Amino acid sequence: MSTALTDSVVVKPRRNIELVLLVLALLVGIGASVLSSVNNPGSLNGSFWFQSSLLAVASLAMHITLRIRAQYADPFILPVAVALNGLGLAMIHRLDGSKGTAGDNQLRWTLIAVACTIVLIWVLRDHRRLRGFTYISLAVSAVLLVLPMVPGLTAGDINGAQLWIQIGPFTFQPAEIAKITLAIFFAGYLSVNRDLILLAGRKIGPLQLPRFRDMGPMLAAWAVSIGILVLQRDMGTSFMFFSLFMVMIYVATGRVSWVVIGLILIAVAGTVAAQLFTHVKFRMESWYDAFDPVIYNRDPGGSSQIVNGLFGMADGGIFGTGLGQGQPYLVPYANSDMIIASFGEELGLIGLAGMILLYLLLITRGFRAALGARDSFGKLMGVGLSFVMAVQCFVVIGGVTRLIPLTGLTTPFLAAGGSSLLANWIVVGLLLMISNTARGPVDTSPLHHGDDDSAGASAPPSGDTAPIRDTHVTQEVS
Amino acid sequence: MSELSDLTVTALRFGFLLLIWVLIFSIVAAMRRDLMIGGTAKTGAPTARQLRKHPELAQAQPPAPKQHARLLMVTEGPLAGTQVELAASPVLLGRAQEATLVLEDDYASGRHARLFPQGSRWFIEDLGSTNGTYLGDQQLTRALPVELGVPIRIGKTVIELRP
Numbered sequence: 001m002s003t004a005l006t007d008s009v010v011v012k013p014r015r016n017i018e019l020v021l022l023v024l025a026l027l028v029g030i031g032a033s034v035l036s037s038v039n040n041p042g043s044l045n046g047s048f049w050f051q052s053s054l055l056a057v058a059s060l061a062m063h064i065t066l067r068i069r070a071q072y073a074d075p076f077i078l079p080v081a082v083a084l085n086g087l088g089l090a091m092i093h094r095l096d097g098s099k100g101t102a103g104d105n106q107l108r109w110t111l112i113a114v115a116c117t118i119v120l121i122w123v124l125r126d127h128r129r130l131r132g133f134t135y136i137s138l139a140v141s142a143v144l145l146v147l148p149m150v151p152g153l154t155a156g157d158i159n160g161a162q163l164w165i166q167i168g169p170f171t172f173q174p175a176e177i178a179k180i181t182l183a184i185f186f187a188g189y190l191s192v193n194r195d196l197i198l199l200a201g202r203k204i205g206p207l208q209l210p211r212f213r214d215m216g217p218m219l220a221a222w223a224v225s226i227g228i229l230v231l232q233r234d235m236g237t238s239f240m241f242f243s244l245f246m247v248m249i250y251v252a253t254g255r256v257s258w259v260v261i262g263l264i265l266i267a268v269a270g271t272v273a274a275q276l277f278t279h280v281k282f283r284m285e286s287w288y289d290a291f292d293p294v295i296y297n298r299d300p301g302g303s304s305q306i307v308n309g310l311f312g313m314a315d316g317g318i319f320g321t322g323l324g325q326g327q328p329y330l331v332p333y334a335n336s337d338m339i340i341a342s343f344g345e346e347l348g349l350i351g352l353a354g355m356i357l358l359y360l361l362l363i364t365r366g367f368r369a370a371l372g373a374r375d376s377f378g379k380l381m382g383v384g385l386s387f388v389m390a391v392q393c394f395v396v397i398g399g400v401t402r403l404i405p406l407t408g409l410t411t412p413f414l415a416a417g418g419s420s421l422l423a424n425w426i427v428v429g430l431l432l433m434i435s436n437t438a439r440g441p442v443d444t445s446p447l448h449h450g451d452d453d454s455a456g457a458s459a460p461p462s463g464d465t466a467p468i469r470d471t472h473v474t475q476e477v478s
Numbered sequence: 479m480s481e482l483s484d485l486t487v488t489a490l491r492f493g494f495l496l497l498i499w500v501l502i503f504s505i506v507a508a509m510r511r512d513l514m515i516g517g518t519a520k521t522g523a524p525t526a527r528q529l530r531k532h533p534e535l536a537q538a539q540p541p542a543p544k545q546h547a548r549l550l551m552v553t554e555g556p557l558a559g560t561q562v563e564l565a566a567s568p569v570l571l572g573r574a575q576e577a578t579l580v581l582e583d584d585y586a587s588g589r590h591a592r593l594f595p596q597g598s599r600w601f602i603e604d605l606g607s608t609n610g611t612y613l614g615d616q617q618l619t620r621a622l623p624v625e626l627g628v629p630i631r632i633g634k635t636v637i638e639l640r641p
Contacts, residue, residue, distance in 0.1 A: 319491070361506075442620070
C-alpha cells in the first residue's frame with residue numbers, strides 16, 4: 001500500500017527553477033542597491049560591485065550545496081530569503097549614507113550566516129538527527145535565555161530591554177538562537193509525549209480540556225515568557241516564545257482548548273503587565289493614543305517613533321518616493337526596528353505589499369515542507385520554525401503600522417542585526433532540510449533501492465541495512 | 479558619471495517595483511504544480527475539483543478496508559499472549575510506565591513507538607527508539623499504515639493487529 005502511494009509521486013529536484021528564481025532574486029537585491037545610489041553615482045564604484053558580487057557568490061554557494069546535499073529541497077525558499085536579505089542590505093547601506101558602517105556589518109553577517117547554513121546542511125544532512133538533541137536543546141535554550149542577565153556578559157540595557165550579550169566588540173541577541181533550540185526541544189518532546197497529553201481530559205462543550213498536570217509544560221512556558229517580560233523587559237520576545245509553544249502543542253494534539261487556554265493566559269498576563277510595568281504601559285499608550293501631543297513628546301516611551309514611521313509611509317503613498325529619494329532616516333532605528341516603515345516610504349504600498357507577499361511565500365513554503373514531512377518531529381519543527389517567522393513579521397509589521405503595540409522583534413532578513421540574520425538563515429537551512437526529506441523519494445521502501453543513492457545519504461537507516469539489523473536482533477533472541 | 483535625468487529615475491523606480499512583482503509572480507507560477515492546480519493530488523486521490531468534473535472517479539475509489547482492527551495482540555516476546563483492546567485513542571508502546579502497553583523488553587526504548595488511528599486505519603510510528611521498529615521486515619522511518627495480521631517487531635516483542 002505504501003509503495004502504491006509513493007509510486008504516484010513524481011519527484012523532480014527542481015534545482016534549475018531555483019537557479020532561475022535565484023538570479024531574479026539577486027537582481028532585486030542588487031538592483032535595490034544600485035537604485036538607492038542613483039543620486040550619488042560616485043558610490044557605484046569597485047567596492048560596491050565587489051560587495052554585491054559577494055552576496056551573489058554566497059547565494060550561489062548555497063544553491064550548489066543544495067544541488068549536492070539536498071537536491072530535493074524546496075526550490076522557492078532560498079530565492080525568497082536572498083531577495084529579502086538583498087533588499088535589507090540595500091536599505092541599510094542607503095540609510096548609512098557616506099559614513100555609517102551598519103551596511104558593511106550587515107553584509108559581513110550575511111556572509112557568516114550563509115556560511116554557517118551551508119556548513120549546517122553539509123554536516124547535519126538530515127533534520128531527524130536533531131531529535132537526539134531534544135533535551136540538550138532545552139538546556140541550551142535555558143542558558144541562552146539567561147545569558148543576557150549574567151554580569152560580565154550582559155550588554156546592559158539597550159533601548160530599554162536587556163536582551164543582548166557582549167563579547168569583545170560584538171553584541172549578540174541570544175534569544176534569536178533560542179527560538180531555534182526551543183523549537184527543536186518542543187518538537188522532540190511533543191512528538192513523543194503528545195499521546196499522554198492527548199488522551200486524558202474532561203470534555204466541556206465542544207472543548208476537550210487537558211488534565212491539569214499535563215498543563216505543566218504550558219504553564220512553564222508561560223512562566224518563562226513572563227520572566228522574559230519582567231526581567232529582560234521585552235514584550236515581543238516574550239510573546240514569540242509563548243506563541244511558539246502554543247502553536248506547537250496545538251499542532252501536536254489538534255486540540256483547540258490549548259489555543260483557548262493560551263490566549264486567556266496571554267490576555268491575563270498582558271493586562272496585568274500593562275498595569276504593573278511602566279514600559280508596557282507606555283507601549284500600550286503610544287499605540288492607542290499615538291497622536292496625543294503629550295504621549296508624542298514623552299521621553300522615554302513616547303510615540304514619536306511610530307508616528308514618524310506612519311508619516312514616512314504616508315509620504316511614500318502607493319508608489320513610494322523611490323529608493324534613495326525619501327527621508328526614512330528621520331525615524332529613529334530606521335534600519336532595524338522601523339525598516340518596514342523605511343521600505344513603506346521608499347517603495348510605497350506596492351513595494352511593501354510585495355515584500356509582505358515574499359514573507360507569506362516563505363512561510364507557506366515552510367508549512368508546506370512540514371505538511372510533507374514524513375516524521376512527526378520534522379513536521380512539528382517545520383511548523384514551529386515557520387510560525388516563529390510569521391509571528392515576527394506580524395509583531396513587527398503590525399507594530400510599525402500601528403495595528404498592535406510596537407515591540408522590539410527583528411524583521412527577519414531585513415533588519416540590521418547579526419544574530420537575527422544568523423538565526424533566520426539557520427531556520428531557512430532547517431526548513432530546506434525538512435523539505436528535502438519531505439519531497440525526496442521515500443528512502444526505505446524496498447522498491448526504491450535504485451533511486452535511493454543520492455537521497456539515501458540523508459536517511460541513516462536505509463533499506464539496505466534494515467534486513468541485516470533484523471537478523472541481528474533475531475540472533476540475540478535465539 | 480553625470481546625474482541621471484528625472485525621466486530615467488522615474489522609469490527605474492517603477493521598473494524596480496515591477497521587478498519585485500515579477501519575482502513574486504515567477505515564484506507563484508513555478509509553484510502552481512506544487513499547489514496541485516489542475517493536476518492530480520500527490521496521494522493519487524482525485525481532487526475535489528476533479529470529482530466535480532468526473533463523478534465516476536468517486537466510485538472508482540472504494541472505501542478501503544472493511545474490517546476494522548479491534549485488538550492488539552502480542553504474539554512473541556516476554557508478553558506473548560497479551561491482548562489490548564483498541565479504542566479511538568493512540569497507543570503508546572514502550573518500557574515506560576505510562577505506555578499503554580508496557581513492554582518488559584530490554585531491547586525496547588522507554589517510549590518506543592506509537593500506534594494511532596487515522597480515518598479507518600491504524601498507523602505505526604517510531605518515536606526515535608534506539609533499536610528501531612520493524613513493520614513486516616522493513617524498518618520504520620516514518621509513519622506507515624498497519625494492515626491486520628502484519629507483525630510489528632519491537633526488540634524481542636512482536637505484536638499484530640487483529641479484528
